[in-house]
Amino acid sequence: MRVSLALFTADLRVHDNPVLQAALKDAERVVPLFVADSGIRRTGFAGPNRAAFLAESLADLDAALRARGGRLVVRVGDVVEETCRVAAETGATEVHIAGGVSRYAARREDRLRAELAGDRRELRVHDASLTVVPPGALTPAGKDHFAVFTPYFRRWESFSVRGVVPAPDAVRLPDVGSAGLPRARSLASGSASPGRPAGGESEARRRLRSWLAGPLSAYDDRHDDLAADATSRLSPYLHFGCLSPTELLHRARAQDDPGARAFVRQLAWRDFHHQVLAGRPDAAGHDYRPRHDRWRHATKEFEAWQDGRTGYPVVDAALRQLRHEGWMPGRARLLAASFLTKTLYVDWRAGARHFLDLLVDGDVANNQLNWQWVAGTGTDTRPNRLLNPLVQARRHDPRGEYVRRWLPELRHLDATSVHRVPHLDAAARAGLDYPAPLVDLAEAAARFRERRRAD
Structure with a gap:
């Protein structure tokens, strides 16, 4: 046998x-x-x-x-x-x-x-x-991986992807002993976030059906709308392999609309980061493109960032959602990471570690390399770009709904007032139980540019 x-x-x-x-x-x-x-x-x-x-x-x-x-x-x-x-x-x-x-x-x-x-x-x-395109299957001339997404994506789109494998009808085992199924507390100490998603392939496939039935078509227009919660929330299921990225690709491509095409591009980004890490395993902890940064050691500011008490509501809302759900949408991750690495000029590794401590979909390839992209030490072709959290809040949470959802101390404010909170004086802020901004944005931007240029 x-x-x-x-x-x-x-x-x-x-x-x-x-x-x-x-x-x-x-x-x-x-x-x-x-x-x-x-x-x-x-x-x-x-x-x-x-x-x-x-x-x-x-x-x-x-x-x-x-x-x-x-x-x-x-x-x-x-x-x-x-x-x-x-x-x-x-x-x-x-x-x-x-x-x-x-x-x-x-x-x-x-x-x-x-x-x-x-x-x-x-x-x-x-x-x-684990990926749509195997790492190493696509390479530029003379190199073992692509370092820029756009040329990678062009090749990725034309790759001959394998077909979907059906689930087996039967699985027959030999005689073999087994321990009991692991419980969460035997795998890690500490309490899970109260709002984290449920695990398992059954839940993954339920969410997949719901996503394909409607929200996917609007993805191109709404994925950055923080209040709309219009992303798939499938990343934890992809991370644990409860859902196949190849099956997801085939089913998304079958819809062939702008939302589906934008979503497919995100699957390509996932593969891109996996092939970068396969080519450069040290990028999990070392700068992919060193900028010789001399990062600030700002313990109190970092702790305020972790706790969602920076004084910038959209950043704080993102960090509070992370703590409660063990998840956050891509735009929120981008804003939180940019604020830490560019505005506070704190090492991306500290932020990446905090994300890994809490994210259900915490993935070495995507987490570390996305952090490096934001910090300007990774594959971003514009490494010194700065995101202004006030501008980003007005653009991606114009009515302040996302902020009010995660910051109960600001729920009584209207949209205009929510966006004005960082500008309030001490007397006006006293009744909010909300901190003053950690830094002045203009001063922080000048500091970043000066340090990055000097380094």
Whole structure:
């Protein structure tokens, strides 16, 4: 009896899963395995929001497998040691895994390949599981990755994307033992955000149906409207692989309207960042394009930024939403990151760490490289651009609805008054329980330009 092992990592689904499909195709019995990896916890990457989402996603995956006659096999410990142990126990000849782009994922693959080869077993890595276009499939002449999005996107649009793989009808396991499904508190300490999204493929597909049924068509016009909440909110499900980016691409392209085309472009940005990190793994913690910044060590200002008490309402609303939901729309992330790195001139790594502590969709490629893009140390072709939070608020929250939603101390104000809050004097602000601005915007802009020029 031929046995294969499907090692789930960031592909927690049964629909359009090339790893599971390949394992089922090559063997009479398959072990769907998840290892609660002790190495992840040591890195500090397992925040409470992602841990809670992961636990729910694993429970949902187990239910989907049981509906097909199988179940999820769970082990706890070092992912390489436990995978090799299960392969030995079941006599599996092959281990299938989705290819990752982080340095951690690369080391995991290298270790697995070496250990399995020592037992005459094979590791098969599937690079078209976590992204639409595999990292490394598109390269400019003489280089291993694209550093500018626009030429990458032109090539990406014409790439021959694989078809969608159907969910299996049946999954048959060999005799193998399993630990219980992980609970959130066993994966990470701390409490999850009260408004975080629920995890799992079932929830992902429910949200996908709702998104395709109407809001997608308006995406091009409304995705930056902070009050409208008009983005897909699918990013956590893409991050954990509860939803396939390839299936999402095919279904969005089928609508062929301006909203769908704008949304597809965002999927391309996701792939772009993954191929950058695959080419430059050190960009997770080091400047992709060093500007020789001498960042300010402004502890109190950074803490005020974390708490949403900067005195600039749209920035504070974004940070408060992050703390409550473990999520925020792209425009809010951009404003929060720009304020920290350009207005306060604080190191992007501090902000990226705070986001990773809270974001359900906290992803090394997208989080770190988006932060670098905003900070001007990444792939942005205009590294010294400055975003004025007052201008951005009037443009993307003109009626102040987003601000009033997340700042209860300002809910009694009308739109005009909300936008005037940073200009109020101490006496007028006293009745609001809202802080004075941390910095004067003109002075902060001058400081940034002077320091960036000097550095």
